[in-house]
Amino acid sequence: MTPETPAVGATPPTAQGTRLDPWLDAYADRAHSMRASEIRALFAVANRPEVVSLAGGMPYLEGLPLGVLGELSQRLVATRGTTALQYGSAQGDETLREQILDVMHLEGIDAHPDDVVVTTGSQQALDLVTRIFVNPGDVVVAEAPTYVGALGVFRAAQADVVHVPLDADGLIPAALEETLTALARAGRRVKLLYTVPNFHNPAGVTLSASRRPQILEIAHRFGVLVLEDNPYGLLGFEGDPIPALRSLDADGVVYLGSFSKTFAPGYRVGWAVAPHAVREKLVLASESAILCPSSASQLAISAYLSTCDWRGQIKTFRELYRERRDAMVGALAEHLPSATWTVPDGGFYTWVKLPAGLDAKAMLPRAVTARVAYVPGTAFYADGQGGDHMRLSYCFPTPDRIREGVRRLAGVVAGESELVSLFGVSDPHGPLGVQQPGPDLA
Amino acid sequence: MTPETPAVGATPPTAQGTRLDPWLDAYADRAHSMRASEIRALFAVANRPEVVSLAGGMPYLEGLPLGVLGELSQRLVATRGTTALQYGSAQGDETLREQILDVMHLEGIDAHPDDVVVTTGSQQALDLVTRIFVNPGDVVVAEAPTYVGALGVFRAAQADVVHVPLDADGLIPAALEETLTALARAGRRVKLLYTVPNFHNPAGVTLSASRRPQILEIAHRFGVLVLEDNPYGLLGFEGDPIPALRSLDADGVVYLGSFSKTFAPGYRVGWAVAPHAVREKLVLASESAILCPSSASQLAISAYLSTCDWRGQIKTFRELYRERRDAMVGALAEHLPSATWTVPDGGFYTWVKLPAGLDAKAMLPRAVTARVAYVPGTAFYADGQGGDHMRLSYCFPTPDRIREGVRRLAGVVAGESELVSLFGVSDPHGPLGVQQPGPDLA
Numbered sequence: 001m002t003p004e005t006p007a008v009g010a011t012p013p014t015a016q017g018t019r020l021d022p023w024l025d026a027y028a029d030r031a032h033s034m035r036a037s038e039i040r041a042l043f044a045v046a047n048r049p050e051v052v053s054l055a056g057g058m059p060y061l062e063g064l065p066l067g068v069l070g071e072l073s074q075r076l077v078a079t080r081g082t083t084a085l086q087y088g089s090a091q092g093d094e095t096l097r098e099q100i101l102d103v104m105h106l107e108g109i110d111a112h113p114d115d116v117v118v119t120t121g122s123q124q125a126l127d128l129v130t131r132i133f134v135n136p137g138d139v140v141v142a143e144a145p146t147y148v149g150a151l152g153v154f155r156a157a158q159a160d161v162v163h164v165p166l167d168a169d170g171l172i173p174a175a176l177e178e179t180l181t182a183l184a185r186a187g188r189r190v191k192l193l194y195t196v197p198n199f200h201n202p203a204g205v206t207l208s209a210s211r212r213p214q215i216l217e218i219a220h221r222f223g224v225l226v227l228e229d230n231p232y233g234l235l236g237f238e239g240d241p242i243p244a245l246r247s248l249d250a251d252g253v254v255y256l257g258s259f260s261k262t263f264a265p266g267y268r269v270g271w272a273v274a275p276h277a278v279r280e281k282l283v284l285a286s287e288s289a290i291l292c293p294s295s296a297s298q299l300a301i302s303a304y305l306s307t308c309d310w311r312g313q314i315k316t317f318r319e320l321y322r323e324r325r326d327a328m329v330g331a332l333a334e335h336l337p338s339a340t341w342t343v344p345d346g347g348f349y350t351w352v353k354l355p356a357g358l359d360a361k362a363m364l365p366r367a368v369t370a371r372v373a374y375v376p377g378t379a380f381y382a383d384g385q386g387g388d389h390m391r392l393s394y395c396f397p398t399p400d401r402i403r404e405g406v407r408r409l410a411g412v413v414a415g416e417s418e419l420v421s422l423f424g425v426s427d428p429h430g431p432l433g434v435q436q437p438g439p440d441l442a
Numbered sequence: 443m444t445p446e447t448p449a450v451g452a453t454p455p456t457a458q459g460t461r462l463d464p465w466l467d468a469y470a471d472r473a474h475s476m477r478a479s480e481i482r483a484l485f486a487v488a489n490r491p492e493v494v495s496l497a498g499g500m501p502y503l504e505g506l507p508l509g510v511l512g513e514l515s516q517r518l519v520a521t522r523g524t525t526a527l528q529y530g531s532a533q534g535d536e537t538l539r540e541q542i543l544d545v546m547h548l549e550g551i552d553a554h555p556d557d558v559v560v561t562t563g564s565q566q567a568l569d570l571v572t573r574i575f576v577n578p579g580d581v582v583v584a585e586a587p588t589y590v591g592a593l594g595v596f597r598a599a600q601a602d603v604v605h606v607p608l609d610a611d612g613l614i615p616a617a618l619e620e621t622l623t624a625l626a627r628a629g630r631r632v633k634l635l636y637t638v639p640n641f642h643n644p645a646g647v648t649l650s651a652s653r654r655p656q657i658l659e660i661a662h663r664f665g666v667l668v669l670e671d672n673p674y675g676l677l678g679f680e681g682d683p684i685p686a687l688r689s690l691d692a693d694g695v696v697y698l699g700s701f702s703k704t705f706a707p708g709y710r711v712g713w714a715v716a717p718h719a720v721r722e723k724l725v726l727a728s729e730s731a732i733l734c735p736s737s738a739s740q741l742a743i744s745a746y747l748s749t750c751d752w753r754g755q756i757k758t759f760r761e762l763y764r765e766r767r768d769a770m771v772g773a774l775a776e777h778l779p780s781a782t783w784t785v786p787d788g789g790f791y792t793w794v795k796l797p798a799g800l801d802a803k804a805m806l807p808r809a810v811t812a813r814v815a816y817v818p819g820t821a822f823y824a825d826g827q828g829g830d831h832m833r834l835s836y837c838f839p840t841p842d843r844i845r846e847g848v849r850r851l852a853g854v855v856a857g858e859s860e861l862v863s864l865f866g867v868s869d870p871h872g873p874l875g876v877q878q879p880g881p882d883l884a
Contacts, residue, residue, distance in 0.1 A: 024719070120562050275464070293710065
């Protein structure tokens, strides 16, 4: 056949007229769920310095000893450059995996370095675990609300997310049992229970110690693997950390950890701890996805852990974030008494319920105009719930800025409430929504 | 329901007796294709210093100015740490994306920074493009042989890989046309043509300039997106680079680039250049997979590009690898005249055809015993072909070690040939195979 002969079944992209994307027909099914958020443009505005962003989950890094870290980097590249700049093992650097055991030991986890897989942030571990377990149409059970970045992963895997409510003590065991029973009766295949037990993103609540064995028992009874996502566990404001779910059940839990909140996210180093056979799959999946995690990043973190007072640094962060939490809840009490909110014992977020009739999504453009930003509650549900909530982050702005942000927000809420009392409730089915996590929402 | 009530549809993992992996029934379909290679253990041995490894694709980093790079790292963290250690955009640092345009300009590519997506090595870009386009059962067309790491990605996506032969001038246009015609007649959906046009891994050949428009025309006519994987393009030993496929067709090609071979793999920084709508999907897919690429890695490479003579460094690498290529082909001519091999004009690999009757896979354990390692040809095919070939890498060992390695290999081949002449051909269906790329095979 010569190039001039029309090919059988040919669909030349340019022959399709005015269509904007010539590859539209070629995408995989999973790609059709990948949609840019309509509020992206708003968040671009929200990143301007005059806007107080209570939206992002960026840790505050100015407290880090950057001079010391710079010297560590210099020494690492100059003296160990042929290792730090080379490919490494897909599972991750062995010394770092041993150090990760020390970190996890603070939450009662007893593991072996072989159980640990280092990933490009714990987000990659979340993605890999999901790819290993979830077929299209499988069910993933998650808290209501849940982490927006997990929803993006589950959507890309074409999972059906079923929410289970939480309260001030975290995921409610009876509700979990009821949901799993109903799903089993309906013949649905539940693959994962995804949970953020500590200082929940976005809800700010913590799964109580007494509920932890109950949750594990229920998951075990229904044959559901627990995916414990714990980026904030060491950032508690009072007392010692509650033992991790993984510390109570080594076979039924895949644990996800991260240096992004307790040290720095820019290295993109997280990890998973998984039962033996699952860990083997994780290594193979990671190798296929990225070959290996960055040696430079891993060795930089390893050097930090071995030469700096990382426990002291975490204590510094805890105090910093407690002060900001106090500024946030103080300002809410002062300026927004008509709302209700969770008072987190750690982490980055409070979950605010708006006065009746207000819709956080519809209100966001006006808030940004008033130079304050937040994430509407709908972002944290797979099913459109959450319009009456918003997530406020106190991790990045200073206490003064937090107070100013809440003050501005209160003005927007007051104006919106007045509109609602005049014209009825705002449209809860407006066009805005967060379909993807976005690094600024992490 | 109380915790004591037996749950409907419960499958408690521990109730399944002696089975080693309690989660075996829970894996997604795609996970069943993830298998550890049986030759892993051999490669672990092959990494011992007494073994000459002609197996790995690790670049030789001792030529890098590590002292200067260390100082750059120090300054970066000390003065820009709150950016370098923070989350960044999912698409990648804007300055780096502009600098990547300068790199690609050397191969005739004219693009806009908005077209570039920075990824965790180009492996991640390969994985993301595949996830965006390939449904289970879709066809990916690839050269015979092809990059082992791409086969791992296509397998994880449950694609059917159909090979098209190459010769000394790369992928054969008539063979591509014939294959696409047959696939169209059979009603198969071909989503991607995956090609490594320059200094092919593993074949060592380069797609000639005259064939490039022909390949593009055929792909276009059949509506197949071209995935151009080009980690080695700037590492040619003679003359200027041949213009990239992407330089001839901006709408029909997704181009993958990498700093792993021209600078250093330890940062894990690669990129994709894609048509507008595909690029948007890529950013969303990357955000879901890892939130964002490492700021620390990106800014380190950006600082290197803006303050060091990176073009001069690439020239140094070219000369270094040319000397090693010469050592390799010289030693093959001297010690293994019964084999045939490609003489690459650049890159890291030569593709060796063994004397009749020998099987590279069956021979590998004996080679490792003789303290030399290579990758059997079967690793580079989806369908079990390639047992009569091996890939030899000359990138990492010094010329003297390369010569010593080939000498040892010649001894193994001689012994194996004697066995074959006495007892007949070795078993081409032995148990050994490479099912996963492995960072050491990159």
